[in-house]
Amino acid sequence: xxxxxxxxxxxxxxxxxxxxxxxxxxxxxxxxxxxxxxxxxxxxxxxxxxxxxxxxxxxxxxxxxxxxxxxxxxxxxxxxxxxxxxxxxxxxxxxxxxxxxxxxxxxxxxxxxxxxxxxxxxxxxxxxxxxxxxxxxxxxxxxxxxxxxxxxxxxxxxxxxxxxxxxxxxxxxxxxxxxxxxxxxxxxxxxxxxxxxxxxxxxxxxxxxxxxxxxxxxxxxxxxxxxxxxxxxxxxxxxxxxxxxxxxxxxxxxxxxxxxxxxxxxxxxxxxxxxxxxxxxxxxxxxxxxxxxxxxxxxxxxxxxxxxxxxxxxxxxxxxxxxxxxxxxxxxxxxxxxxxxxxxxxxxxxxxxxxxxxxxxxxxxxxxxxxxxxxxxxxxxxxxxxxxxxxxxxxxxxxxxxxxxxxxx
Amino acid sequence: xxxxxxxxxxxxxxxxxxxxxxxxxxxxxxxxxxxxxxxxxxxxxxxxxxxxxxxxxxxxxxxxxxxxxxxxxxxxxxxxxxxxxxxxxxxxxxxxxxxxxxxxxxxxxxxxxxxxxxxxxxxxxxxxxxxxxxxxxxxxxxxxxxxxxxxxxxxxxxxxxxxxxxxxxxxxxxxxxxxxxxxxxxxxxxxxxxxxxxxxxxxxxxxxxxxxxxxxxxxxxxxxxxxxxxxxxxxxxxxxxxxxxxxxxxxx
Numbered sequence: 100x101x102x103x104x105x106x107x108x109x110x111x112x113x114x115x116x117x118x119x120x121x122x123x124x125x126x127x128x129x130x131x132x133x134x135x136x137x138x139x140x141x142x143x144x145x146x147x148x149x150x151x152x153x154x155x156x157x158x159x160x161x162x163x164x165x166x167x168x169x170x171x172x173x174x175x176x177x178x179x180x181x182x183x184x185x186x187x188x189x190x191x192x193x194x195x196x197x198x199x200x201x202x203x204x205x206x207x208x209x210x211x212x213x214x215x216x217x218x219x220x221x222x223x224x225x226x227x228x229x230x231x232x233x234x235x236x237x238x239x240x241x242x243x244x245x246x247x248x249x250x251x252x253x254x255x256x257x258x259x260x261x262x263x264x265x266x267x268x269x270x271x272x273x274x275x276x277x278x279x280x281x282x283x284x285x286x287x288x289x290x291x292x293x294x295x296x297x298x299x300x301x302x303x304x305x306x307x308x309x310x311x312x313x314x315x316x317x318x319x320x321x322x323x324x325x326x327x328x329x330x331x332x333x334x335x336x337x338x339x340x341x342x343x344x345x346x347x348x349x350x351x352x353x354x355x356x357x358x359x360x361x362x363x364x365x366x367x368x369x370x371x372x373x374x375x376x377x378x379x380x381x382x383x384x385x386x387x388x389x390x391x392x393x394x395x396x397x398x399x400x401x402x403x404x405x406x407x408x409x410x411x412x413x414x415x416x417x418x419x420x421x422x423x424x425x426x427x428x429x430x431x432x433x434x435x436x437x438x439x440x441x442x443x444x445x446x447x448x449x450x451x452x453x454x455x456x457x458x459x460x461x462x463x464x465x466x467x468x469x470x471x472x473x474x475x476x477x478x479x480x481x482x483x484x485x486x487x488x489x490x491x492x493x494x495x496x497x498x499x500x501x502x503x504x505x506x507x508x
Numbered sequence: 509x510x511x512x513x514x515x516x517x518x519x520x521x522x523x524x525x526x527x528x529x530x531x532x533x534x535x536x537x538x539x540x541x542x543x544x545x546x547x548x549x550x551x552x553x554x555x556x557x558x559x560x561x562x563x564x565x566x567x568x569x570x571x572x573x574x575x576x577x578x579x580x581x582x583x584x585x586x587x588x589x590x591x592x593x594x595x596x597x598x599x600x601x602x603x604x605x606x607x608x609x610x611x612x613x614x615x616x617x618x619x620x621x622x623x624x625x626x627x628x629x630x631x632x633x634x635x636x637x638x639x640x641x642x643x644x645x646x647x648x649x650x651x652x653x654x655x656x657x658x659x660x661x662x663x664x665x666x667x668x669x670x671x672x673x674x675x676x677x678x679x680x681x682x683x684x685x686x687x688x689x690x691x692x693x694x695x696x697x698x699x700x701x702x703x704x705x706x707x708x709x710x711x712x713x714x715x716x717x718x719x720x721x722x723x724x725x726x727x728x729x730x731x732x733x734x735x736x737x738x739x740x741x742x743x744x745x746x747x748x749x750x751x752x753x754x755x756x757x758x759x760x
Contacts, residue, residue, distance in 0.1 A: 142658045144636030149555035153621030153634065213619020213634065213659025220598040220618050231597040231622050303591040303628040303734045389733055389755030459628035459731060461752045462566045462580065466555065 104258055106497035110347070110506070121490060124483040131480020134473050138210050147471035154451045156470035157211045160478045162294055162447035164200040165238070166322070167440060170330030170358075171197020171245065172287035175280035177361065188354045191252055191498040193334050198245040199488055203481035205242060210477055230296040237290030244283040248276065256496050288323055295322025298450045305388040306395055307454040309376065317376050318450070324372060328365035329443040331358045332417075332436035339433055341493060348505035349498075352429070359432050363421025366439055370414045377410065394457075397465040401453050405445055413442025513588035513737045516608040518686065520666055521711035521739040522698065523721040524581055526566075526749055528705035531579035535561045535697035535706065539583075542667060542696035543653045546639035558633040560584070560664035561697050568748045578749045580742065581706065583697065584631040584664035585730060586610050588737030592623035592632065600661075606686075608739055609666050617660035624661060628731055632663045666708075667695040690716040711739065728753045 101114050111117070138145055148155045174193040178186040209215045221235035254260060254269035292315065298307035299316025309316040335355045342349050381392045396403045420426065420435025458464055492498060539545070539561040551557040566578040586603075590610050593603050600617035603610045624632040635658040641649065649655070652669040656662050674693035675685035683689075690709055698708040709716030721727065722741045728750050729738045744750050 142635075142637050144556075144658070148634075149553070149636075150558075150624065150630065150633050151555045153624035153632075211620075213621070213661075214617065214657075217598075217616075217618040220616060224598045224600075224616060226594075226596055226599045228594045229597045229622075231595065231620065235597055297595070297622070300595065301591060301626045303626065303731065303736055305734070386757060387733065389757055389760065391757065455625055459734075459755075460630070461755055462564055463630070 104256065104495050106257060106495070106502075108503040111494050112345070117490070117494065121487055124486045124490075128480050128483035128487065131476045131478075131483060134476040135210060135480065138473055138477065139215070143211070143213060145471075146473045147469050148474075149468075151466045152452065152455050152468040154455060155468055156474040156478060157207050159444075159448045159451045160481070161204040161207050161211070162451060163444045164481070165204050165294065166291065166326040166443045166447060167329055167333040168197045168200025168204075169287060169291055169326035170332075170334040171200075171248075172241070172280075172283045173327040173330050173361075173365075174334065174358070175248070176284040179277040179280035180284065185354060185357060188350050188499065188501050189334060189338065189358060191496075192338055193330075194245065194248045194252065195489060195492050195498065196334060196337060198242075198249045199485040201238065201242045201245055203484060205238065206481060206484075207477065208238075230293040230300055233293040234290045234297065237286045237293065241283060241286040241290065244279050244286065247272065247279050248283070251276075252492070252496055252498070291323045291326040292319040295319045295450075298454060301454070304454050304457075304459065305384055305390050306457045307450055308384055308388075309380065310383065317372075317379075321369065321373060321376060324365060324369035325443050325446060328362050328369045329439050331362035331365075332421075332439040335359050335362070335436045336433065336440065337489075339429075341489075345493070347502065350501050351505065354501075356426055356432060359421050359426055359436055362436065362439060363418060363426070366414065367418045367422060370418055373410060373414065388459075395453075397456070398467075400467060401449075401456055401465065405449060405453075409442050409445040409449070413438045413445065417442070514603060514608070516606055517712065518606050519608045519711045519739060520586070520671070520693075521608075521709070521718055521722070521741065522583060522666075522695070523707045523718045523727070523741045523743060525705045525707075526578050526580055526742055526744040527746065528703045529563070529579040529581060529701075530703050530705075531563055531565065532702060533563055534700045534702055535581050536563060538696040538700035539664070541648065542650060543665075544649055544655050546655075547641060547645055549640075556636060558635075558662070560631070560633070560662070562630075566749060566752055576746070576748070578744065578746065580749075580752075581697070582629060582631065582730075583695075583740060584610060584666070585629050585736065585738035585740045586666060588739060589735055591626040591628070591734075591736060595622045595626045597622065607666075607671065609668055609671075610663075611668075612661065612663050612665065614654060614656045614660050614662065619659040619661065621661060628734065628736075632661050634661050635659055670695065687713070726750065730754070 105111055170193045174186055174190055177183045178190050209218065212218055221232055225232045251269040251272040254265045260266050295318035296316055299309040299311060299318030301307045309318050311317045311319065335358045338349055338355055385391060417435040417438040420431045425431040452468055456465055456468065536559055543560060545558050548557050561581060561583045564580045564582060566580055568576045586609055588608065590603055593601050593610060597620060598616055598618055600613045601611060601623055621634055624634060635656055638658045639655060671693045674688055678685040678688055678692065694708045698706040707718050707721055709718040711718055711722060713719055724743050726745050727741045727743050729741055730753050733754055742753060
């Protein structure tokens with residue numbers, strides 16, 4: 100009976116095995132839900148955050164998943180607006196990934212604000228000068244776009260699609276999809292940028308502050324670039340992981356390689372600007388504030404090793420792996436994509452936590468921030484939610500147009 | 509990129525003579541009482557405890573006999589160009605009324621803590637838990653200052669309610685509420701400082717003592733090279749103390 104829900108012509112593992120897999124993630128998710136309820140009940144005093152670190156793991160997590168989720172809008176832009184038709188074979192995966200990343204981030208944000216019931220104030224009392232206002236606008240609107248992009252995929256499920264109304268609805272939604280891809284690209288570009296802008300405008304935090312163009316600090320553009328570089332890379336990693344897990348080919352290597360090449364190209368552009376920015380930061384922003392490069396680092400958790408890991412190991416190395424013939428070898432392509440993703444996570448971490456840890460007042464000292472169980476469990480809850488929704492989507496929805504053809508015996 | 513300072517005809521400011529401060533903490537205690545800061549059940553974690561006025565201990569890091577210390581009381585610096593205001597997504601904090609005091613609107617704050625991140629002076633405090641006054645202690649609550657729910661950011665307001673009271677008193681006695689006498693409006697910390705280290709007044713009013721004090725050659729402000737243009741001034745005759753007011757390169 101359950102088999103009649105599978106997409107046409109594909110094979111899936113037994114129901115028992117699938118339920119076991121879901122069960123593991125359900126346990127992780129349940130622990131997260133309990134922590135979430137506890138946070139809502141007691142307040143965020145139960146976390147490891149404090150008055151020195153108003154931002155911590157949650158904001159790092161949000162920024163990282165939003166950057167990594169950028170594959171959705173960027174792939175949509177290339178597929179629908181620029182017209183690279185080959186990407187139709189992986190676009191569905193990027194849409195689901197984007198939806199998961201953004202909805203997960205929204206969930207975490209609802210925990211992170213002290214007064215979640217006032218979250219709508221961003222619309223009611225907007226401060227047009229705040230980058231965060233722009234982020235609130237764009238993230239909420241873009242989540243709606245992602246839902247609009249995800250719904251037709253659900254409606255294409257074999258049994259649902261037999262209902263004429265749903266079939267027609269899905270068709271009509273597909274017809275207007277380029278419009279939503281365009282809106283999504285616009286919204287997503289702006290909030291990726293504004294997330295970077297959020298840090299760049301903090302002129303009294305020399306670790307994060309950047310000069311810029313008109314009202315946008317350079318971090319605005321750097322965050323956009325790093326997101327569209329790492330987003331496609333995560334899509335490649337997820338696709339490869341799903342293939343490994345299911346034992347089935349889901350897209351051709353050529354498609355994954357194309358995505359990796361797109362990510363690598365963006366990473367190269369990002370690398371050039373990131374190096375220029377870093378140079379200007381070391382020689383401009385810091386001396387102007389009376390600080391030196393060495394004063395921006397401390398101990399192990401805020402050490403220089405993070406800096407060099409980010410801008411050498413996670414920028415130059417993946418650029419070489421992803422933009423040279425090395426990409427033809429899966430080991431290089433996947434490790435290149437992995438490093439690019441790690442790089443963006445480090446970037447979001449240092450801008451969120453290290454920027455606050457760095458003592459600006461000369462008579463204060465470096466403080467260490469350690470996230471506690473409440474922050475970890477809720478973050479893992481979002482990861483579990485991602486695994487569960489992606490597993491269900493893979494099992495029942497026709498995500499990969501090439502799957503049937505690639506797995507013919 | 510970093511905004512502009514607004515000018516106000518009345519600009520309330522504080523001048524703190526570090527050399528007179530004994531570090532007794534009376535300013536902190538009086539601030540907590542005046543402003544209904546919740547009694548903190550466990551205040552050993554200094555990164556979690558709330559103290560709108562906080563006294564820092566400074567040291568010159570030298571060994572005896574050259575060792576020296578100083579105490580630096582730190583209220584909200586009421587920046588002329590506040591890093592916290594432009595970042596707030598919901599205009600819960602603003603600098604738009606006379607007096608140049610950076611306001612904090614508790615019923616509007618959503619608790620995102622972006623202002624906490626933007627402020628380099630650490631003057632902003634978050635309500636981590638529901639505030640609880642143990643039985644009997646609710647009698648200490650002042651009716652003049654709003655209490656805050658958990659989940660919002662709070663900070664020093666230069667005892668703004670006292671300004672309203674001073675203006676009312678001036679009106680009642682037929683005086684101009686926009687030209688208060690020196691001392692007619694002072695904050696709780698200034699009033700209770702036993703060593704006279706803290707002075708308060710309108711920085712632009714020549715009749716007020718602070719107007720002269722800020723011209724003292726030993727006066728300085730914290731982190732001025734960042735462009736915050738604060739309304740709190742410090743005075744110290746000791747050079748090492750003055751040097752700790754900002755970051756300097758070795759060549760400077």
